[in-house]
Amino acid sequence: MLGDDRLRHNIAVRHQSRTGQQVSTDNVSVFSGAQNALFATSLCLLEHGTEVIVPELYYATYPAAVKLSGATMIPLPTDVAKGFQIDIDALEKAITPRTRAILLNSPNNPTGAVYSRKLLMQIVELCRKNRVWIISDEVYAEIAPQDFVSVSSLTGADDITVTISSVSKSHRMTGWRCGWTVSPESLNDQFYNLNMCMAYGLPAFIQDAAAYALEQNEHTAIVVRDKLMRNRDVVKGVLSHMHGAHLYAEGGGMFVYCPVMDSVAAVRVCSVSAYAWMKAPCAGLRREFLLMLKRSLGESLNTLNRITHG
Amino acid sequence: MLGDDRLRHNIAVRHQSRTGQQVSTDNVSVFSGAQNALFATSLCLLEHGTEVIVPELYYATYPAAVKLSGATMIPLPTDVAKGFQIDIDALEKAITPRTRAILLNSPNNPTGAVYSRKLLMQIVELCRKNRVWIISDEVYAEIAPQDFVSVSSLTGADDITVTISSVSKSHRMTGWRCGWTVSPESLNDQFYNLNMCMAYGLPAFIQDAAAYALEQNEHTAIVVRDKLMRNRDVVKGVLSHMHGAHLYAEGGGMFVYCPVMDSVAAVRVCSVSAYAWMKAPCAGLRREFLLMLKRSLGESLNTLNRITHG
Numbered sequence: 208m209l210g211d212d213r214l215r216h217n218i219a220v221r222h223q224s225r226t227g228q229q230v231s232t233d234n235v236s237v238f239s240g241a242q243n244a245l246f247a248t249s250l251c252l253l254e255h256g257t258e259v260i261v262p263e264l265y266y267a268t269y270p271a272a273v274k275l276s277g278a279t280m281i282p283l284p285t286d287v288a289k290g291f292q293i294d295i296d297a298l299e300k301a302i303t304p305r306t307r308a309i310l311l312n313s314p315n316n317p318t319g320a321v322y323s324r325k326l327l328m329q330i331v332e333l334c335r336k337n338r339v340w341i342i343s344d345e346v347y348a349e350i351a352p353q354d355f356v357s358v359s360s361l362t363g364a365d366d367i368t369v370t371i372s373s374v375s376k377s378h379r380m381t382g383w384r385c386g387w388t389v390s391p392e393s394l395n396d397q398f399y400n401l402n403m404c405m406a407y408g409l410p411a412f413i414q415d416a417a418a419y420a421l422e423q424n425e426h427t428a429i430v431v432r433d434k435l436m437r438n439r440d441v442v443k444g445v446l447s448h449m450h451g452a453h454l455y456a457e458g459g460g461m462f463v464y465c466p467v468m469d470s471v472a473a474v475r476v477c478s479v480s481a482y483a484w485m486k487a488p489c490a491g492l493r494r495e496f497l498l499m500l501k502r503s504l505g506e507s508l509n510t511l512n513r514i515t516h517g
Numbered sequence: 518m519l520g521d522d523r524l525r526h527n528i529a530v531r532h533q534s535r536t537g538q539q540v541s542t543d544n545v546s547v548f549s550g551a552q553n554a555l556f557a558t559s560l561c562l563l564e565h566g567t568e569v570i571v572p573e574l575y576y577a578t579y580p581a582a583v584k585l586s587g588a589t590m591i592p593l594p595t596d597v598a599k600g601f602q603i604d605i606d607a608l609e610k611a612i613t614p615r616t617r618a619i620l621l622n623s624p625n626n627p628t629g630a631v632y633s634r635k636l637l638m639q640i641v642e643l644c645r646k647n648r649v650w651i652i653s654d655e656v657y658a659e660i661a662p663q664d665f666v667s668v669s670s671l672t673g674a675d676d677i678t679v680t681i682s683s684v685s686k687s688h689r690m691t692g693w694r695c696g697w698t699v700s701p702e703s704l705n706d707q708f709y710n711l712n713m714c715m716a717y718g719l720p721a722f723i724q725d726a727a728a729y730a731l732e733q734n735e736h737t738a739i740v741v742r743d744k745l746m747r748n749r750d751v752v753k754g755v756l757s758h759m760h761g762a763h764l765y766a767e768g769g770g771m772f773v774y775c776p777v778m779d780s781v782a783a784v785r786v787c788s789v790s791a792y793a794w795m796k797a798p799c800a801g802l803r804r805e806f807l808l809m810l811k812r813s814l815g816e817s818l819n820t821l822n823r824i825t826h827g
Binding site: 239240242243245246250268271272275382383384400401403404405406407408409410411412413 | 549550552553555556560578581582585692693694710711713714715716717718719720721722723
C-alpha cells in the first residue's frame with residue numbers, strides 16, 4: 208500500500224542526500240505520480256472547514272486537489288514586479304485559525320520563481336508558530352538551479368512538512384506515473400489506509416524501474432538541468448532583444464513567464480526542446496517571437512516549425 | 518484524463534459484445550485498476566448525506582471507498598442458508614430517500630455468490646422506481662460460470678448502471694493496475710475532472726498493453742475460467758469428504774466460502790494454484806484440510822507446502 212520497500216528505501220536515501228533531512232523508509236509513501244501524491248496529501252491532511260494558502264501563480268490542478276478534500280483554497284497574491292516572491296507579511300495576515308496548510312511549489316510552475324533560503328526559513332517559523340503544515344511540491348528540485356533550497360532541509364521543518372516529488376523530471380520518467388511523499392511517519396498510516404481503497408498500489412515493474420533509476424548516479428538529472436539552463440539562457444537572450452519583453456522571474460523550473468507587449472508569453476524550456484505559446488491573440492508578435500526562438504534553438508526546429516505553422 | 522482512445526474503444530467493444538449494451542468510447546473511463554474505478558465512482562456519485570446499500574458479505578475495501586465520499590454505507594444482511602442471495606423485500610425496505618446507490622458484486626468476493634437474471638431484473642426495476650444508481654463490480658465476469666448475468670445486459674439498466682471491470686482477472690494482468698468504468702456519458706465528465714487532479718492518467722505503455730490484450734481472442738479468459746471450474750470441482754470434492762464442511766455458495770468467482778466444523782475456511786481457487794487459509798485457531802483441522810487439498814491439486818504442491826509448513 209505504501210510502495211515497494213526497495214523503492215521507498217531508495218527514495219529515502221535520495222531525499223536525505225539532497226536535503227540532509229534524516230528520513231527512512233517509514234517516512235515514504237509511493238503514489239501514481241506527484242499529482243496523485245498531492246491528491247492523497249490533500250485528502251489526508253485537509254478537511255471541510257480548513258483552509259490552505261496557495262501563493263499565486265499556481266499549477267492548474269491545485270484548486271481541484273484542495274477542493275476534493277472539502278477544504279477552502281486561499282490564493283495568496285504575489286507581486287509580478289518582485290518576481291512572484293511570497294510577501295511574508297501578506298502570508299502572516301492570510302493565516303487564520305482555520306489554516307491547516309500552505310502549499311508551496313519552488314521552482315514554481317508556471318512562473319519559474321525560486322524561493323530563497325531566507326524566505327523559506329521565515330515561512331517555516333511562521334508555520335511552526337501557527338501549527339500550519341507545509342506541503343512542498345518539489346518535482347523540479349533535481350533539475351533546478353543551484354540556488355534552489357528544499358523546505359525539508361531547514362531546521363524545524365521535519366515534522367510539519369510533506370515533500371512531494373517524483374522521477375518525472377529528474378529521470379525523464381513523466382509517463383511512468385511514479386511519485387511519492389516524504390512526511391512524518393504519522394501521516395504514512397493515513398496514506399496506507401487511503402491507498403488501500405484509492406488504488407491498491409503501483410505496478411511492481413514500474414516500482415522496480417523507479418528504484419533502479421534512483422540507484423544510478425545523478426547523471427540524468429544533471430544532463431536535464433544543464434540543458435534547461437542552456438535553453439533558459441537562450442530564451443532570455445531572445446527575450447532581451449524583443450521590444451517590450453522581459454522575464455518576470457528567473458525561470459527556475461521548466462518555465463519562464465514574461466510579458467510580450469500586451470500579451471503574455473509562457474515559454475517552456477525543457478531538456479530536449481523548447482516549446483513556446485502565447486495567450487494573447489497577437490499573430491504578428493507570436494510569429495516574430497517564435498522565429499527568433501527558432502533561429503536560436505537549432506535542436507528544436509521541428510517542434511517550433513510545428514508550432515509556428517500549426 | 519479518460520484514457521487512451523484505442524483502449525477505451527476496445528473496452529467499449531468488449532463490453533458491448535459481453536452484455537449487448539450499446540456503448541461507445543464516450544461511456545468509458547480508464548483508471549488505475551478496478552479499485553481506483555470504484556473509488557472514483559464513489560467520489561463522483563456519492564456525497565455526504567447519501568446512503569449506499571451493500572449486500573453482505575462484501576469486499577474488504579468497500580466501506581472505506583464509500584466513506585471517503587462522505588456517504589454512509591448500509592450493509593444489507595443476506596442469508597447464509599440461501600447462498601448469500603439478496604432478499605428483494607429486504608432490499609426494498611433498506612431503500613430510503615437518501616439512498617443514492619446499491620453496490621453489487623457478482624460473482625461475489627468472498628462468498629462466490631452469483632446473482633440470477635431474475636433477481637437482477639427485480640433489482641433494476643426497484644432501482645429505477647426509486648432513482649437509485651447501480652454500481653456493479655464485475656471484475657470476475659469473464660472468468661465466471663456460464664450462468665453469470667451482467668446487470669448492464671438487462672432492459673432499463675443502461676442509464677442507472679456503472680459497470681466496473683479490469684484486465685486483472687480476465688487477462689491475468691492484476692499487477693498492471695488497469696481498470697475502467699462503463700457508465701452514462703454524463704458521469705464521464707465528472708471522471709474527467711476527477712482524474713485531472715487525482716492521478717493524471719495511466720502510463721501509456723500500460724494502456725497499450727491492455728488495449729492489445731483486449732484485441733486478442735478470449736482464449737486467456739477461457740483458460741482461466743476452465744481452470745477455475747476444474748479447481749472449484751476439486752475443492753468441492755475435498756470438502757464433501759470433510760466432516761462438517763459444506764459450501765455456502767457455489768463459488769462463482771475465485772473463492773468458495775464454507776464452514777469447517779466451528780471454523781470458517783475461505784478457499785481461493787485461482788487459475789494457477791489453490792491457496793487455502795482458515796480463520797479459526799484449529800491447527801488439526803487446518804492441517805487435515807490442507808493435506809487433502811494437497812493430495813487433490815497436484816500442480817499446487819509447492820504453494821500448499823509453503824502454507825502447510827509456513
